[in-house]
Amino acid sequence: MSTHFTEHAANERTFLAWVRTAVAVIGFGLVVGRMGNEPPSIWSEVALLLTGGLVVLLSYVRMERQRRRIDRDAGLLDKANPVDLLLVGLLFGLFALILLFGKHLA
Numbered sequence: 001m002s003t004h005f006t007e008h009a010a011n012e013r014t015f016l017a018w019v020r021t022a023v024a025v026i027g028f029g030l031v032v033g034r035m036g037n038e039p040p041s042i043w044s045e046v047a048l049l050l051t052g053g054l055v056v057l058l059s060y061v062r063m064e065r066q067r068r069r070i071d072r073d074a075g076l077l078d079k080a081n082p083v084d085l086l087l088v089g090l091l092f093g094l095f096a097l098i099l100l101f102g103k104h105l106a
Helices: 006-033 042-072 082-105
Strands: none
Touching: 006 042, 006 082, 042 082
């Protein structure tokens, strides 16, 4: 059993939360895009899917970095790193794409 089980479990829960968020935002965006009379542009759907996939990929990179830090006993400070900031930016991008879908429907 790992000596840092609690930290590793929290790290994996955070990763899964990012994955759930990306999947929910993508699903919601695709549903909103299908609600109008005319179908949305294929490029907006592709952009939404690619951005969601990038969020999942970056959250995996973040989880692996944290796993190595936990195993090294490097001290876990609560400061943001570039991957965290990029994930937040991509999440805002996903919400912006949903707003564009909604505007397209109006």
